[in-house]
Amino acid sequence: MRTSARYAPFCLLAAFALAVPTSAEEPAAQVSAADTGPQTNAATWECTAGHKIEKRRITLDSGTSRYTFLASGCVDPSHGDERPCSEGNFGMPDPTVANWYWGGFLQVLVNGKNATAYRISDMRVIETGARGAFQIVWAHPDAEVGLRLLMLPGGNHVLADLVWNPPPGASPKTVAVRLTCYPSFFTASRHRAGARHCQTPRTDLPQPQVLELVSAEDTWLYYYDTTFDVAKGEGGGPCAALVAPAGVAGGRVQIGDYAETTDLTLTPEAGEARLAFYDFTGRTNAEAEAYLKQHAGGDLKELTATDFRPAPGRTLQVETLRSEAEKLLADAGDDAQTFQPKVEDLLTRVEALKGQADARDWKAEGDLASLLANSSDLFWKLRAFAALNAP
Numbered sequence: 001m002r003t004s005a006r007y008a009p010f011c012l013l014a015a016f017a018l019a020v021p022t023s024a025e026e027p028a029a030q031v032s033a034a035d036t037g038p039q040t041n042a043a044t045w046e047c048t049a050g051h052k053i054e055k056r057r058i059t060l061d062s063g064t065s066r067y068t069f070l071a072s073g074c075v076d077p078s079h080g081d082e083r084p085c086s087e088g089n090f091g092m093p094d095p096t097v098a099n100w101y102w103g104g105f106l107q108v109l110v111n112g113k114n115a116t117a118y119r120i121s122d123m124r125v126i127e128t129g130a131r132g133a134f135q136i137v138w139a140h141p142d143a144e145v146g147l148r149l150l151m152l153p154g155g156n157h158v159l160a161d162l163v164w165n166p167p168p169g170a171s172p173k174t175v176a177v178r179l180t181c182y183p184s185f186f187t188a189s190r191h192r193a194g195a196r197h198c199q200t201p202r203t204d205l206p207q208p209q210v211l212e213l214v215s216a217e218d219t220w221l222y223y224y225d226t227t228f229d230v231a232k233g234e235g236g237g238p239c240a241a242l243v244a245p246a247g248v249a250g251g252r253v254q255i256g257d258y259a260e261t262t263d264l265t266l267t268p269e270a271g272e273a274r275l276a277f278y279d280f281t282g283r284t285n286a287e288a289e290a291y292l293k294q295h296a297g298g299d300l301k302e303l304t305a306t307d308f309r310p311a312p313g314r315t316l317q318v319e320t321l322r323s324e325a326e327k328l329l330a331d332a333g334d335d336a337q338t339f340q341p342k343v344e345d346l347l348t349r350v351e352a353l354k355g356q357a358d359a360r361d362w363k364a365e366g367d368l369a370s371l372l373a374n375s376s377d378l379f380w381k382l383r384a385f386a387a388l389n390a391p
């Protein structure tokens with residue numbers, strides 16, 4: 001058509017302008033994820049002097065709450081696949097260094113050995129926008145251990161999906177999780193005495209005691225300190241966890257006068273457990289308790305219903321993508337020639353990765369999400385040419 005040919009450059013620009021979302025067009029509710037990438041420093045307190053420490057931080061921001069996770073470990077070749085680090089390997093430095101411990105709040109013990117203290121085989125942001133998420137995979141010798149952490153828009157907590165995959169034919173004898181928190185304030189290290197508690201839907205115990213958990217009932221664990229309460233002008237505010245009963249055989253909370261340590265015994269055959277973490281920094285104990293009593297049940301349902309697989313691979317239909325691409329190539333006419341090999345290469349890679357991703361290969365799922373995100377530009381251009389040349 002004469003007019004479209006005459007105005008082709010303008011139309012092409014207009015097509016790009018429409019395709020590229022502007023901040024004004026984006027929905028208000030977005031979750032961002034920021035990754036520092038690996039950073040190294042010379043060991044001081046973390047390991048032997050002269051060794052090199054690798055650290056990497058990823059921050060999830062739901063628009064109302066922001067959480068930063070820190071993976072640390074010594075990468076000196078003398079350690080092989082182990083990554084020692086004296087204050088722990090997987091910590092939560094934001095929103096506060098207390099509560100879920102900044103240096104290391106999470107250990108995953110497979111046959112008694114902590115997976116987070118092994119080599120990281122994959123760590124990357126897997127989603128931003130409608131949800132924000134990242135994954136980290138540790139190369140434990142007895143099972144590959146993967147953790148996905150995810151926030152929803154406006155969310156005040158982080159949803160966690162933990163999986164362990166032993167090599168074919170093998171099965172770990174024991175799998176356990178250890179969580180460490182210092183509710184509201186680092187009491188002992190600041191020479192102050194607190195009054196720690198752990199409350200669940202079923203009970204509430206003060207320090208110093210061991211709380212034996214009933215996994216079917218103790219689905220939320222609220223860690224607080226009655227001395228260090230924001231309502232009294234003391235401390236930073238409490239913290240909490242959700243524990244979905246599936247895959248959890250039992251557990252206990254050691255309510256100490258400094259740390260509160262939670263040990264969850266997982267069912268090795270389950271292969272998966274789901275948790276969530278709350279940091280109520282800035283909130284009073286009464287506010288946090290009221291929140292949990294009112295919302296933890298709903299949050300637990302959401303946690304168990306969440307599909308943690310990254311978009312757009314989660315919803316991808318390879319056949320639909322292929323037929324759409326073929327239609328666009330046909331519509332693009334002569335202009336299709338430059339796109340044909342790129343599109344064919346993309347579809348081949350997508351098909352291969354989708355097959356691996358469907359077999360719960362987290363690296364392939366991450367690669368597929370990246371590939372599709374990076375190919376959006378190719379499809380926008382192809383759509384523009386198809387629109388110009390379509391009969």
Ligand SMILES: [Zn+2]
Nearest residue numbers: 047051074076
């Ligand atoms: Zn070292």
